[in-house]
Amino acid sequence: MDHSSKTTLKTLSSKLGFSETTISRVLNGKAEKYRISKKTADIIIQSAKDLNFTPNILARGLRLKKTHTLGLVIPDISNPFFASIARSVEREARKFGYSIILCDTEENTNIEIKSVQLLRGRNMEGLVVAPVGQTASHLEDVYNAGLPIVIIDRCFPNKNLPYVTSDNYQGAYEAISYLIDNGHRRIACIQGLENTSPNNDRIRGYKDALLNNHIPYVKSIIVGDSFGELNGYTEAKILLKKKDRPTAIFAFSNLISLGALKAIEEENLSVPEDISIVAFDDQPYFDHLATPMSSVAQQHNEIGQIATKIIFKQIKSKTSSVAEGVLIPTKLIKRASVKRIQQSIYHEKELA
Amino acid sequence: MDHSSKTTLKTLSSKLGFSETTISRVLNGKAEKYRISKKTADIIIQSAKDLNFTPNILARGLRLKKTHTLGLVIPDISNPFFASIARSVEREARKFGYSIILCDTEENTNIEIKSVQLLRGRNMEGLVVAPVGQTASHLEDVYNAGLPIVIIDRCFPNKNLPYVTSDNYQGAYEAISYLIDNGHRRIACIQGLENTSPNNDRIRGYKDALLNNHIPYVKSIIVGDSFGELNGYTEAKILLKKKDRPTAIFAFSNLISLGALKAIEEENLSVPEDISIVAFDDQPYFDHLATPMSSVAQQHNEIGQIATKIIFKQIKSKTSSVAEGVLIPTKLIKRASVKRIQQSIYHEKELA
DNA sequence: TTGAAAGCGCTAACAT
């Protein structure tokens, strides 16, 4: 039943007769160091408890220039991919006594820029950023200004910025190889936001897999422009109505795959009989879909945890040296959504 | 290419020759009010921009006792239900220039208590809390101490605490009525954490629906103890092996329903032929499951948004008066997971 | 073993 006015060092000081300094020392565990008598220390500690004293973090932060807070910037926290990552970042941070300010940028670069600025003003000790898009100078500025930062989910190859991402190239390469091994040749990609590193890397993996299997690459079969569900739906609709409908779709995100499924159902087609599908990013419910969905699983926990560790490393070293990049391996999960099909009689291997 | 040392009012003051006060005034849009000459104002604004000045929020917060920050306490941000809510809370807060500190309590009351304490120390202006469990005195203390707070997802009927939750009673009542209308009489509940308001209310809805349809209530058919996926799996396993296997399952959360589906598949049974199922809380992928899942949809956005509005109302009024509670209606979504079955020949209506 | 004083960066009250 404490009064609503907060207890401060001053309160305690006038109550107990000791100086604020002494009280501060005791309450920060420095009693030993300053050889404060056990008796004094005990009194102070007890009294602090009784009066429900909690230090004002603002004041401490102002004085120490330490806020014990990290900024977390995410394009969409309701996307389970980012939610999982947020969870592991928060947990890892909490382990070290740090809190998280969460900024959702709604996939909007302007909001992202504002958020980063806001977080700087709020004296964050570090930033974990899953950037929306194609631009990164505002992030580089931050890093160069000495504020610890780590990019997740994407990276900017020509910028000096630490990052943690899945090995998108490898993941895509394996997924496409798997489809090819099952006889697919007309494999469509429904991509996400163009000119972002995950998108680029996945396309590279796609192309290389085709190349290594002597399958010609047809540009028109890569479609789409966003990682959202709607994009998956719209693009799948169009793909399915094409005369030379693809035999397989590679969806660049879990949301895209959901949208594609909706389109497939609407067209009265079914997976995998009429069309096969593989999604990037596994989800817990993929096992229970009408047709269990094959996917490229990303290690959400690892991404968040390692990113946070990198932040702490920077905080400790206080040097924004040469940025390190970490690639987290993906894992191909084979489920029923991929059908083994007859190779076309025009397949060059058979012609040869 | 600014230097890494931060620009402060002092910096600007010595650079421009104006006092910190004047600069502060201009930069806070109070130039008019203090009749500061346009020329001066322009110089200051320009210079602030050039030197990339951002006010130190800690200092301002310390001075004004305003942090423009809300605490958001969530049991599991990777649960899409909470992620959606977090998103709408963040967005609503941002609209009013507020930021969010996110605390994930991992469904652990101790972490929750610590988080609330932490957030108090961090001078949050308000708390949005989705409590883990059955205890609430730490939350009531906060409210009584004058800190704005709103509970979401649950409520504590005998505590004076503002809350926003779905109308769990009504949602359950409708779901069970729907099952009954389809001929089901042995309807099992896989419940979440007991003695929490959503759980209690859903059970009340369940019982009343049975009662109004003259169906005897069998206690042993309500099982389970957590809102997680594992609980759904384990309890479904047991239910399915019973001699008088229920004809329908009412899963108290989206995660529970996922776990139940897994068990059903493992037992080589299928939905809805062998067993019908309805889940509380709709998810985007429910449409695409092996059997599209009937569900009681909750309005995630509304919950988050209204909760945040209530916080702001409290912040403005500065009185922790009598707490208001808001019930958000749910919506029953009928999909293929419910089968119309023959009524037993022993049904009392037919006997009568 | 303890305290006094200064200062982190900001804004509001009180001058002029």
Added chain:
DNA sequence: ATGTTAGCGCTTTCAA
């Protein structure tokens, strides 16, 4: 139309 002073609550010299 602008400046001086004080103080938010904390920690860290420096002093005793």
